[in-house]
Amino acid sequence: MNSFVIAAMLLVLLGLAYQTGWSRSRAVAQSSGQRLHSRPIYHGVWVALWVVIPAALIMGLWALFGPGVADQFARSQIPAEIAAGLEPGQIVNAVSRIKAIASGFGIIGEPQPFEAEAARALSQFQLYGFLIVILAAAIIGIGALLYARGRIVPGLRARNQVERVITLLLLACSGVAILTTVGIVASLLVEAIRFFTFINPLDFFFGTVWNPRFSTTGTGAEGDYGLIPLLWGTIMVATIAMLFAVPVGLMAAIYLSQYAHPRVRNVVKPLIEILAGIPTIVYGFFALVTVGPFLSGLGATVGLDIRATSAATAGLVMGIMIIPFISSLSDDILRQVPQSLRDGSLGLGATQSETIRRVILPAALPGIVGAFLLAVSRAIGETMIVVLAAGNSPVLRFNPFEPTSTVTVTIVNQLTGDSDFAGPQSLVAFALGLTLFVLTLILNVAALTIVRRFREQYD
Amino acid sequence: MSATETQASPVHQTVRTPDPNAHPARLKADAVSVFYGEKQALFDVSIDLPEKSVSAFIGPSGCGKSTFLRCINRMNDTIEGARVAGKITLDDHNLYDQSLDVVELRARIGMVFQKPNPFPKSIFENVAYGPKIHGLARSKADLEEIVITSLQKAGLFEEVKDRLHQPGTGLSGGQQQRLCIARAIAVGPEVILMDEPCSALDPIATAIIEELIDELRSNYTIIIVTHSMQQAARVSQKTAFFHLGKLIEEGPTEEIFTNPREKRTQDYITGRIG
Numbered sequence: 001m002n003s004f005v006i007a008a009m010l011l012v013l014l015g016l017a018y019q020t021g022w023s024r025s026r027a028v029a030q031s032s033g034q035r036l037h038s039r040p041i042y043h044g045v046w047v048a049l050w051v052v053i054p055a056a057l058i059m060g061l062w063a064l065f066g067p068g069v070a071d072q073f074a075r076s077q078i079p080a081e082i083a084a085g086l087e088p089g090q091i092v093n094a095v096s097r098i099k100a101i102a103s104g105f106g107i108i109g110e111p112q113p114f115e116a117e118a119a120r121a122l123s124q125f126q127l128y129g130f131l132i133v134i135l136a137a138a139i140i141g142i143g144a145l146l147y148a149r150g151r152i153v154p155g156l157r158a159r160n161q162v163e164r165v166i167t168l169l170l171l172a173c174s175g176v177a178i179l180t181t182v183g184i185v186a187s188l189l190v191e192a193i194r195f196f197t198f199i200n201p202l203d204f205f206f207g208t209v210w211n212p213r214f215s216t217t218g219t220g221a222e223g224d225y226g227l228i229p230l231l232w233g234t235i236m237v238a239t240i241a242m243l244f245a246v247p248v249g250l251m252a253a254i255y256l257s258q259y260a261h262p263r264v265r266n267v268v269k270p271l272i273e274i275l276a277g278i279p280t281i282v283y284g285f286f287a288l289v290t291v292g293p294f295l296s297g298l299g300a301t302v303g304l305d306i307r308a309t310s311a312a313t314a315g316l317v318m319g320i321m322i323i324p325f326i327s328s329l330s331d332d333i334l335r336q337v338p339q340s341l342r343d344g345s346l347g348l349g350a351t352q353s354e355t356i357r358r359v360i361l362p363a364a365l366p367g368i369v370g371a372f373l374l375a376v377s378r379a380i381g382e383t384m385i386v387v388l389a390a391g392n393s394p395v396l397r398f399n400p401f402e403p404t405s406t407v408t409v410t411i412v413n414q415l416t417g418d419s420d421f422a423g424p425q426s427l428v429a430f431a432l433g434l435t436l437f438v439l440t441l442i443l444n445v446a447a448l449t450i451v452r453r454f455r456e457q458y459d
Numbered sequence: 460m461s462a463t464e465t466q467a468s469p470v471h472q473t474v475r476t477p478d479p480n481a482h483p484a485r486l487k488a489d490a491v492s493v494f495y496g497e498k499q500a501l502f503d504v505s506i507d508l509p510e511k512s513v514s515a516f517i518g519p520s521g522c523g524k525s526t527f528l529r530c531i532n533r534m535n536d537t538i539e540g541a542r543v544a545g546k547i548t549l550d551d552h553n554l555y556d557q558s559l560d561v562v563e564l565r566a567r568i569g570m571v572f573q574k575p576n577p578f579p580k581s582i583f584e585n586v587a588y589g590p591k592i593h594g595l596a597r598s599k600a601d602l603e604e605i606v607i608t609s610l611q612k613a614g615l616f617e618e619v620k621d622r623l624h625q626p627g628t629g630l631s632g633g634q635q636q637r638l639c640i641a642r643a644i645a646v647g648p649e650v651i652l653m654d655e656p657c658s659a660l661d662p663i664a665t666a667i668i669e670e671l672i673d674e675l676r677s678n679y680t681i682i683i684v685t686h687s688m689q690q691a692a693r694v695s696q697k698t699a700f701f702h703l704g705k706l707i708e709e710g711p712t713e714e715i716f717t718n719p720r721e722k723r724t725q726d727y728i729t730g731r732i733g
């Protein structure tokens with residue numbers, strides 16, 4: 001209700017302001033006989049900005065501080081003699097109960113008389129507060145409208161000012177994206193550092209045993225937090241995935257970019273890319289239900305002991321997931337190799353496959369390697385497939401047909417269930433996340449640098 | 460500009476002397492038409508191209524010069540939807556015969572493109588590319604021999620002999636184009652097709668290439684497409700004028716330029732259409 005009222009009011013104000021600026025500027029131009037510097041549209045937007053910015057500022061402040069003020073008010077409504085008999089925790093509890101009653105959601109149990117009383121006062125307070133804010137916003141908005149209207153003269157550089165505000169707006173939006181990233185990294189870092197107060201970083205990065213005992217914090221039996229088995233599992237699964245995806249993806253890309261008739265291409269390329277749109281959890285089912293048993297059966301017929309959930313199963317299915325990624329990127333890169341090189345080779349009497357092998361692939365190699373690196377970083381970060389299909393066994397083993405576990409799976413394990421974020425059992429997830437982040441960051445930066453250099457080569 | 464003039468003048472003189480009739484034509488086109496999908500780009504072109512001399516195709520852009528040139532080594536095969544009708548014969552063998560091997564044909568009829576297009580490989584590897592593909596060299600020494608003589612024939616060897624193993628893409632535009640000529644020569648062709656080989660080059664590099672073309676003509680049949688009438692006049696013995704997909708007029712270069720029979724040729728040469 002509240003937000004609807006606010007939005008409606010803002011819209012009405014905005015329309016009014018735009019209309020005012022638009023018609024005022026034309027009137028001014030007509031009466032003075034001068035040409036307007038900016039078109040009436042810009043004057044309209046200019047006035048609208050003058051109105052919306054102060055109004056939005058007030059509402060923003062209300063949104064930011066309103067709840068805090070309401071809290072304080074609710075607390076002050078608890079009679080002093082009752083408050084004296086309560087512990088701090090109970091007071092907080094009482095305040096949230098009062099707020100719940102006031103908002104109309106209701107609470108568990110019968111409200112005490114003082115709570116009901118306080119809630120009534122609070123809801124009244126909130127209503128008045130809201131009305132005051134709306135009124136203030138409206139008054140300031142209208143004031144700003146009149147002020148801006150008075151400033152409209154033919155020479156007003158409304159266009160330039162509007163453009164500046166829009167630029168700032170865009171800047172603020174990209175700022176949000178960057179700040180979130182920084183925030184995420186910072187929180188990872190802080191929690192990881194907390195983890196390292198429990199566990200020596202050397203034991204973490206070079207330990208070969210992963211066995212975090214789920215004990216409560218502070219008992220001393222904190223288990224082993226060796227990264228190596230997890231890292232090895234990750235590398236093994238990613239390697240199997242790449243061994244499978246690289247040849248298939250690359251050949252598909254070669255076919256699509258060099259041989260396929262445009263009509264075939266227009267059908268096949270989207271089809272392959274559909275594979276990329278399948279949620280990875282579905283790949284996980286596929287691995288668990290189909291690929292795993294199939295591999296296991298296959299192993300049995302040739303006398304190999306292949307477990308249904310193993311590094312091989314997870315790697316294979318992950319490879320299938322990555323194929324469209326590799327083929328699509330490589331296809332784009334192969335198509336960037338200039339036609340003139342192809343012609344030069346064909347003109348010398350080379351066949352199409354000779355041209356591809358000896359000219360096009362070497363010329364596209366840097367870009368293709370970049371694509372592979374991007375694919376690797378996806379494989380490393382992939383979680384759901386491995387959760388379901390790798391067997392979740394964080395033991396350092398070199399046989400790909402045995403179960404294994406990866407960094408991502410372990411993060412999931414450490415964070416699900418009862419975790420209090422106070423002991424190393426859950427904090428280790430942040431150290432693992434940080435490791436993963438750094439790893440993929442390095443891969444991505446390397447890949448993008450390579451791809452970019454390749455692009456420059458053929459501008 | 461003066462440098463260009465002095466560079467180009469020796470070419471200018473050699474052009475007028477030879478008699479094109481002295482050279483028999485082994486390469487003949489007979490009623491060649493080309494279609495790109497539904498659209499016809501070339502109409503019934505018939506022409507004899509004399510061996511061991513330079514023939515030039517001139518005409519306004521889009522008139523089908525490149526299209527016709529690409530028919531001669533069947534590069535149009537590589538274009539989706541392109542179709543060629545008619546006959547082109549080399550020593551009375553139809554190039555469009557079913558039994559003809561395109562790979563072998565393109566070894567006999569080499570091509571140099573409008574924009575220099577060296578492979579992103581070393582200078583040596585660029586020239587060795589064709590011989591390797593066609594298995595022309597029996598040993599490493601053989602290959603080196605072929606590469607060096609090709610570079611010499613293209614007049615590039617002296618400039619690059621100390622950096623044969625550096626990338627061909629690092630050369631200047633004119634050097635790159637001569638590298639492409641060396642690359643074509645290395646396969647041992649009889650005919651060399653050149654599609655506006657100087658259009659991406661500066662005047663000095665252009666003069667050097669023109670001189671080279673004049674030298675090469677003693678060993679190769681050269682067919683050059685050019686948008687520059689001065690260039691056609693300087694390097695060619697025979698000129699063919701194309702307009703809107705049709706061959707309007709052909710004959711000894713001197714005649715075409717001094718005494719054209721067709722009005723359209725005259726208009727083009729004097730700059731009234733173009």
Ligand SMILES: Nc1ncnc2c1ncn2[C@@H]1O[C@H](COP(=O)(O)OP(=O)(O)O)[C@@H](O)[C@H]1O
Nearest residue numbers: 495500518519520521522523524525526527538
């Ligand atoms: N690959 C192609 N597909 C379709 N049309 C083409 C293609 N190449 C050339 N053409 C058309 O054929 C005509 C002749 O082109 P071209 O031989 O390149 O002319 P020129 O070399 O004389 O400038 C032009 O109208 C051009 O648009």
Ligand SMILES: [Mg+2]
Nearest residue numbers: 524525526654
């Ligand atoms: Mg052309």
